[in-house]
Amino acid sequence: MTDFKSVREQFPALNQTVYGQPLCYLDSAATALKPQAVIDRVNHFLSLEAANVHRGAHYLSDRATANYEAVREKFAEYLGAPSAGLIFTKGTTDSINLVAQSLAQGIFKVGDEILLTQLEHHSNIVPWHNLAMQRNGKVHFAKITASGQVDLEDFEKHLKTGRIRIAAFTACSNTLGIFTPVSQMIELCQRYGALSLVDGAQLMANERIHLTNLGCDFFAFSGHKIFAPYGIGVLYGRSEVLSRMPPATFGGSQISEVTEEKTTFLPPPQRFEPGTPNVEGVLGMGAALDFFQNIPLTDIQAHEKTLLKKLISLLAEFKNIETYGSLELPHAPIVSFNFKGVHASDVGFILDQQGIAVRCGHHCTQPLMRALGVPATVRASLSIYNNEQDLIQLQQGLEKAQELLFGNTNTVR
Numbered sequence: 001m002t003d004f005k006s007v008r009e010q011f012p013a014l015n016q017t018v019y020g021q022p023l024c025y026l027d028s029a030a031t032a033l034k035p036q037a038v039i040d041r042v043n044h045f046l047s048l049e050a051a052n053v054h055r056g057a058h059y060l061s062d063r064a065t066a067n068y069e070a071v072r073e074k075f076a077e078y079l080g081a082p083s084a085g086l087i088f089t090k091g092t093t094d095s096i097n098l099v100a101q102s103l104a105q106g107i108f109k110v111g112d113e114i115l116l117t118q119l120e121h122h123s124n125i126v127p128w129h130n131l132a133m134q135r136n137g138k139v140h141f142a143k144i145t146a147s148g149q150v151d152l153e154d155f156e157k158h159l160k161t162g163r164i165r166i167a168a169f170t171a172c173s174n175t176l177g178i179f180t181p182v183s184q185m186i187e188l189c190q191r192y193g194a195l196s197l198v199d200g201a202q203l204m205a206n207e208r209i210h211l212t213n214l215g216c217d218f219f220a221f222s223g224h225k226i227f228a229p230y231g232i233g234v235l236y237g238r239s240e241v242l243s244r245m246p247p248a249t250f251g252g253s254q255i256s257e258v259t260e261e262k263t264t265f266l267p268p269p270q271r272f273e274p275g276t277p278n279v280e281g282v283l284g285m286g287a288a289l290d291f292f293q294n295i296p297l298t299d300i301q302a303h304e305k306t307l308l309k310k311l312i313s314l315l316a317e318f319k320n321i322e323t324y325g326s327l328e329l330p331h332a333p334i335v336s337f338n339f340k341g342v343h344a345s346d347v348g349f350i351l352d353q354q355g356i357a358v359r360c361g362h363h364c365t366q367p368l369m370r371a372l373g374v375p376a377t378v379r380a381s382l383s384i385y386n387n388e389q390d391l392i393q394l395q396q397g398l399e400k401a402q403e404l405l406f407g408n409t410n411t412v413r
């Protein structure tokens with residue numbers, strides 16, 4: 001069994017106090033902290049290896065190119081995808097925009113329709129609203145059930161019209177921590193001739209996936225949620241689809257030839273990576289994958305499940321707290337809750353004063369908030385570096401919040 005105490009020690013950020021309290025970081029669904037190995041890799045590149053990639057002819061540039069492409073190979077192997085199908089982007093948002101803006105140039109016909117779900121993050125909604133506006137299309141939302149799961153019947157009902165060109169859906173809700181039935185949703189897309197895009201931003205830290213077997217057309221994720229630096233992420237595209245797609249942004253490094261009249265483009269992935277890329281981001285993300293892969297996934301899942309169960313039961317001790325969505329396992333280590341009748345940001349403020357970092361708000365999921373009938377929630381999310389002490393600190397923080405919000409009137413069950 002992995003020693004999670006020594007895993008935790010690899011995260012320097014946890015070695016600090018906030019308002020005089022030990023930092024209790026329960027916001028990993030927003031961004032994961034960075035292990036020393038990732039920090040060192042970025043530092044090493046910037047200190048000693050900095051050179052542009054793909055523009056070689058000298059030692060440092062050749063080495064930077066080789067190291068950059070080695071990370072693509074590493075992810076290809078990890079994700080079960082051909083490396084030419086993996087495009088480095090700025091992150092999930094950028095990946096989804098790339099797809100939408102490439103489809104806008106022709107594959108998405110005027111009047112075509114888009115299917116999303118009520119669970120989606122704004123980054124998987126706004127690019128589609130924009131595409132629909134550009135191409136006179138329409139965006140539909142598959143409903144969620146009372147437990148917060150995607151209503152598959154409603155999802156299929158939209159596909160049955162035959163007008164959906166692409167369905168884009170999350171594999172795991174960043175607000176509720178609920179895993180969606182992605183395999184079934186992808187199969188439905190295939191049955192009704194729609195392209196499928198999976199938002200994998202919250203899945204990557206919890207599951208290992210095999211993209212070729214999964215069968216989706218696109219898969220997007222961000223490095224910063226899997227212990228990597230900011231401004232780096234991946235778009236996977238199935239080669240049959242990618243090869244038909246034009247680039248959405250333009251510049252150097254993506255071209256096969258430029259004349260005064262016109263430009264011809266390289267095949268994927270270079271076609272979609274114009275300009276100087278985020279080399280230190282890619283190398284840092286490679287180091288993050290090495291770090292993550294060094295710990296058996298079953299150990300990570302067991303560790304997080306133990307903490308998640310404790311989190312769920314400690315919240316249940318507060319009779320003024322309500323949680324949102326099914327908490328049945330398997331469930332990502334993310335829980336949304338509120339003190340009844342109290343705005344989430346008031347709770348967040350009180351917790352923050354005690355060194356506890358949670359996220360309060362709509363979590364970039366306003367349609368979901370509307371479906372749940374609340375303006376905002378408090379969200380606690382866990383990762384490999386959290387421990388039982390964090391949950392004790394949260395429990396004490398919530399007791400304090402309860403006292404301040406409701407008075408000290410024996411409200412604990």
Ligand SMILES: *Cc1c(COP(=O)(O)O)cnc(C)c1O
Pocket residue numbers: 029030090091092093094121123124170172173174199201202222224
């Ligand atoms: C974080 C997140 C995004 C957006 O990712 P960025 O890194 O901000 O581009 C999209 N979808 C889900 C489910 C997320 O959790």
